[in-house]
Amino acid sequence: MLQTETTTTGVGLPEKSAFSWRKVGVFFGALTVFYLLINVYLRLFAFSKGLDYTSQDYSTYWMGMLLTEFVVEAITAAALWGWLWITRDRALDRLTPAEELTRYWAWAAIVLSYAFSVYVGASFFTEQDGTWHNTVVRDTDFTPSHIVEFYLTFPIYIIFGVASLIYAMTRLPQFATRISLPYVILIGSPIMIMPNIGLNEFGHTRWFMEELFVAPLHWGFAFFGWGGLAIFGVGLQACPRIMALIHHVYYGKPILSASEVLKDPTGTCDPACCYPASEA
Amino acid sequence: MEEIQADAEAKRVTRRFEWFLLVTIALVLMGTYHLHQELFAGDWSFWLDWKDRNWWPIIAPVSAIAYPAATQWLLWTKFRMPFGATLCALLLLLAEWLSRYWNFWDWTHYPLNFVFPETFVPAAVVLDVLLMLTGNWVVTALIGGELWGWLFYPTNWIMIAPYHVPVEYQGALMSVADVISYMYVRTSTPEYLRIVETGTMRSFAGGVTGVAAFFSGFLAAILYAVWWIVGALFGGTKFFKPYAVATEELRKAREKGWDAGRTV
Numbered sequence: 001m002l003q004t005e006t007t008t009t010g011v012g013l014p015e016k017s018a019f020s021w022r023k024v025g026v027f028f029g030a031l032t033v034f035y036l037l038i039n040v041y042l043r044l045f046a047f048s049k050g051l052d053y054t055s056q057d058y059s060t061y062w063m064g065m066l067l068t069e070f071v072v073e074a075i076t077a078a079a080l081w082g083w084l085w086i087t088r089d090r091a092l093d094r095l096t097p098a099e100e101l102t103r104y105w106a107w108a109a110i111v112l113s114y115a116f117s118v119y120v121g122a123s124f125f126t127e128q129d130g131t132w133h134n135t136v137v138r139d140t141d142f143t144p145s146h147i148v149e150f151y152l153t154f155p156i157y158i159i160f161g162v163a164s165l166i167y168a169m170t171r172l173p174q175f176a177t178r179i180s181l182p183y184v185i186l187i188g189s190p191i192m193i194m195p196n197i198g199l200n201e202f203g204h205t206r207w208f209m210e211e212l213f214v215a216p217l218h219w220g221f222a223f224f225g226w227g228g229l230a231i232f233g234v235g236l237q238a239c240p241r242i243m244a245l246i247h248h249v250y251y252g253k254p255i256l257s258a259s260e261v262l263k264d265p266t267g268t269c270d271p272a273c274c275y276p277a278s279e280a
Numbered sequence: 281m282e283e284i285q286a287d288a289e290a291k292r293v294t295r296r297f298e299w300f301l302l303v304t305i306a307l308v309l310m311g312t313y314h315l316h317q318e319l320f321a322g323d324w325s326f327w328l329d330w331k332d333r334n335w336w337p338i339i340a341p342v343s344a345i346a347y348p349a350a351t352q353w354l355l356w357t358k359f360r361m362p363f364g365a366t367l368c369a370l371l372l373l374l375a376e377w378l379s380r381y382w383n384f385w386d387w388t389h390y391p392l393n394f395v396f397p398e399t400f401v402p403a404a405v406v407l408d409v410l411l412m413l414t415g416n417w418v419v420t421a422l423i424g425g426e427l428w429g430w431l432f433y434p435t436n437w438i439m440i441a442p443y444h445v446p447v448e449y450q451g452a453l454m455s456v457a458d459v460i461s462y463m464y465v466r467t468s469t470p471e472y473l474r475i476v477e478t479g480t481m482r483s484f485a486g487g488v489t490g491v492a493a494f495f496s497g498f499l500a501a502i503l504y505a506v507w508w509i510v511g512a513l514f515g516g517t518k519f520f521k522p523y524a525v526a527t528e529e530l531r532k533a534r535e536k537g538w539d540a541g542r543t544v
Contacts, residue, residue: 013286013289016289019292019293019296021296039382042387043387101293104297105296105297108297108300108301108304109300111300111304112300112303112304112307115303115304115305115307115308115311116307118307118308118311118312119307119308119310119311119375120311121311122311122312122314122315123310123311123314123315123375123378123379124375124378124379124382124383126314126315126318127314127318127322127326127376127379127380127383127384128379128382128383128387130318130322130326130383131326131383131384131387131388131390132388133467134326134388134466134467134468135388135466135467136467137467177522177525178519178520178521178522178525179519179520179521179522180517180518180519180520181516181518181519181520182514182515182516182517182518185514190312210467210468210470210471211466211467211468211471212323212468212471213318213319213322213323213326213468214319214320214321214322214323214324214339218319219319219320221315221319222315222316222319222320225311225312225315225316226312226316226510226514227312227514228308228309228311228312229312229347229350229510229511229514229515230514231304231305231308231309232305232350232353232354232511232514232515233514233515233516233517233518235301235304235305236354236358236515236517237517239301242297243294246290246293246294246297247290249290250286250287250289250290250293251286251287251290265519266517266519269517271358271359274358
């Protein structure tokens with residue numbers, strides 16, 4: 001079933017400011033500055049205060065940071081996810097196309113935050129952990145690079161990922177009544193990297209291993225990272241709906257209404273609908 | 281006039297959503313492809329002395345074929361865009377260089393010519409062109425997969441050749457890469473000696489790299505097909521009904537006599 005079968009009435013154009021780069025830019029600027037500051041902290045105190053787990057400096061500079069991370073992350077996750085749930089839309093069937101389109105913009109910003117955090121955690125700080133372990137012999141599971149990589153950057157992408165999923169399921173008709181398989185994989189699979197740290201740390205604790213980065217003990221991280229490929233499926237689900245909304249809002253083309261999408265979102269996923277407005 | 285304004289606004293909004301989508305996909309690919317590659321072939325990528333002529337030409341390309349094949353599935357089958365593999369190779373290279381520069385060189389102070397990454401861009405261009413010309417993923421797997429394995433070493437050789445020049449160091453014959461390696465002993469050095477410096481690599485005159493590349497191409501051809509299918513699976517648009525909805529539908533169906541004709 002294609003999106004062109006049914007129409008809805010009452011088209012209103014969204015405000016231009018609804019699709020502003022400014023808020024997105026400010027948010028990403030803040031996020032980038034935050035990661036830079038974390039990197040600066042690591043450079044200042046990893047080698048100077050982070051080589052001896054039994055020292056007082058280690059407790060002050062690194063274990064203190066770890067405990068702070070746990071507390072702040074738990075509060076942030078509970079507050080953000082709770083707020084998204086409490087303020088959920090309870091009348092999604094009456095959602096106008098213009099409002100739905102602006103919500104996709106907000107959703108895209110959250111998903112982009114997730115993607116950026118996945119890059120920072122899985123790519124940049126993971127290799128940083130590699131060069132750290134090749135330089136320093138570890139004497140604890142909670143090495144400075146782990147306190148940044150495992151217990152800071154990984155929870156951050158989990159917080160953004162789950163937040164995007166809650167936002168989609170509570171505010172976008174396409175994801176409200178059905179569970180998107182690729183979306184669950186996109187968020188759930190990288191989440192499993194966090195429990196996989198248990199396996200990793202057990203292995204490094206039980207066996208005094210040389211720091212071979214390609215050791216099979218590490219493969220669980222890569223396996224769960226593959227879930228990132230599900231961005232393909234999520235994109236193929238959302239893209240046609242977004243384009244259909246643009247065609248409808250600005251050109252008056254027919255579209256499935258919110259209530260129809262709620263009944264059957266599969267009709268919104270035809271990639272043939274995913275072409276630019278200029279070709280409408 | 282209003283129509284023109286609406287058209288302009290529609291194009292503006294469309295472009296912005298496209299940027300969101302492109303950057304999001306690029307960041308996820310950078311993050312997870314790099315994670316994949318560093319955990320399956322990372323040590324060979326990190327260190328110059330690991331870039332041997334026996335294992336490196338096998339492990340690096342065989343691992344790296346995964347994401348290009350999966351991304352080609354998306355971009356070719358859904359949008360007829362023939363640059364999925366090149367896109368992945370460039371994103372991987374960018375992610376690796378960002379890390380090597382800031383982490384390996386700027387933080388732990390290894391020289392850049394000791395930690396520069398390999399490149400898959402030339403082989404990826406060949407893979408993309410093959411898919412574009414044939415339009416057939418099986419042919420691309422068979423020919424492109426083989427070429428992916430064969431092309432890896434020659435297309436990287438120009439970068440590593442200066443470090444394979446033989447030198448005499450404290451009475452022993454070794455390569456420039458070895459000398460740098462012994463200046464920068466790492467915790468993975470024993471593994472390097474055990475894995476790389478084994479077998480007949482040093483004494484088996486000629487043929488080592490060619491056979492390794494041949495084997496690499498064989499594995500890459502198989503894995504291309506596997507990862508193309510993986511791309512299709514992850515690119516699926518399946519929705520599931522939540523438990524409550526499925527239960528409600530079952531209840532309604534029963535009320536309509538759905539199971540009236542069933543025998544117990």
